Amino acid sequence: MKSFKADYVFPVYAEPIKNGIVTVDDYGRIISVTDYQPASDQNQPLEHLSGIICPGFINTHCHLELSHLEGKVPTKTGLVDFIKQILKVRNGEHQLIIEAAEKADSDMYDNGIVAVGDISNNNVTIQIKAKSKLYYHTFVEILGFLPHNANELYANGLMLLNEFRPQSCSITPHAPYSVSKELFRLIKKYSDSGVKNLLSIHNQECDDENKFFRYKLGKFNELYEFFGMDTSHFKPQARNSMQSIIPLLTSKQDILMVHNTCTNLKDIYFLKRFDRKINWCFCPNANLYIENRVPKINLFIDQGFNITLGTDSLASNTKLCILHEMKTIQQKFPVITTAKLMEWGTINGAQFLGIDAEKGSLEPGKTPGLNLITNVDGLKLTPESKVRRLI
Structure with missing residues (x-):
């Protein structure tokens, strides 16, 4: 002993x-x-x-496969330009991607992290997670804003999910602005089928996301043009992005809403009208890196929802460290106690990932x-x- x-x-x-x-x-x-x-x-x-x-800390939101992008993406450009930059530099030599991910995994261990909810769009991290000292749950992320190829994208997502098994994993939509209603419905049908399928959704990371859903205005039109996408199928919703997708989400699985940089009280109250198992995840240093702002975290306290912490990726952060996130929150919101931050960085994340019997x-x-x-x-x-x- x-x-x-x-x-x-x-x-x-x-x-x-x-x-x-x-x-x-x-x-x-x-x-x-x-x-x-x-x-x-x-x-x-x-x-x-x-x-x-x-x-030990629980990191409920990470992108291990993007670790090779550390220092390669400009800061404070806003989400749309950040996405463009990611796409320009994301590809790299396979061995360098592996080595960067292995180092990031090791750094998280040294930073006192014991479990990670990790986003994957490919199979590059399977063996790293299999050998890791950390517990991983992989969110196999599906995205596609055009309705016509929803079935194909969903099928590809299921194939990638099978590659990660028997590791803990699930399929999930990426974000409101990158997933069609048709694709949301396919994921909901899967989630309603009786399987265990945790969801993790990037939510309201910038004002332009809400502006696009309410009025079909703002920089997301520029992003779709960058992709050469015809968005004539999309009609303004007259409500914020999260309010628009909540009816498309399952009531049978836990759902992690990540970032929430521009989520407001009306959004939170809107959620309470629906029978959804919502959890929040805050990654303040990534929000500062991309948008130079943090969510109004004080609005979420005592609203009856589980709150967790994440690091996002090294493409949008200088380190993968939950204490680093806690320090930023306490600096921005001094009234939030260390004891409360400890709950967010430990037991709350463990409960969401379903590992609270041990962690x-x-x-x-x-x-x-x-x-x-x-x-x-x-x-x-x-x-x-x-x-x-x-x-």
Whole structure:
């Protein structure tokens, strides 16, 4: 057994423990979380640490296959120009793509991440995930805005899904602006069929997305022209993008709405009229990288929805680190406590991915991983806070 004592221990399922002690066995399984060392354990070594001990982090949104694009896409261009740049530089030498993804996987491990919800458009990361120390759930992403080829794209998505099996995986639509109603309906039919099929959808990343759905105006028209696409089939919806697609989504699966940069209170209240299992994921550093803004995260608190955190990809972030996301949120929204951010970065993500029986909190019997956060100010994170993996 190993025991660690820190200024604070965040079990997550309970209040932070001052001068807490966490004891684990040789397999990383939690034996106890207390504020004292039992007499029976007095002979066990106790490592004294400065900072906060917490469970391993859960990253619910990543694009491992884009890791080779680190530093290659300009910042603060807005989503439409960001997408164009991605398409220009996405292809690369296969071995370099593999090596970058392997390094990103290793970096996430070192940054205290234990599980990842990862977006895939191809099969390049299958073997990396099979060998990884991290738990992965792969979202096989389908996209296609034109109605006529929905069946073909859906069939291709199912074939890619089969390549990822028996790893944990599901098929999912990319975003409102990139998936036709016909394709949404095919994915809904699959999701309603009784299989377990988590969904992860890029949602309202910029004002132009809502502008296109409401009025068919804005820069998305420029994007479709860039692709040479005829969008005459699309009629303005007179409502925001998320409101437009909610009726097309299943009520039988958990759905992760990712980014939500321009989601407002009306959107949130609209959701409550529907029987949908909505979870939110925030990736603030990617939002700053692309749009130079962050979501109004304070609007989502205490609305009855599960909130999680993600990193997005190295094409839109400088590092794949959940603590990095937590620090940005606390800087932008000082009223959000570290304890609340811990829930978002651990147990909430584990619950969405369906792995909370083992991950997400420091409960006896679990193997959640153990992180030490240093350079803290009591219970507050600071710009200098760092994470070190203990087990």
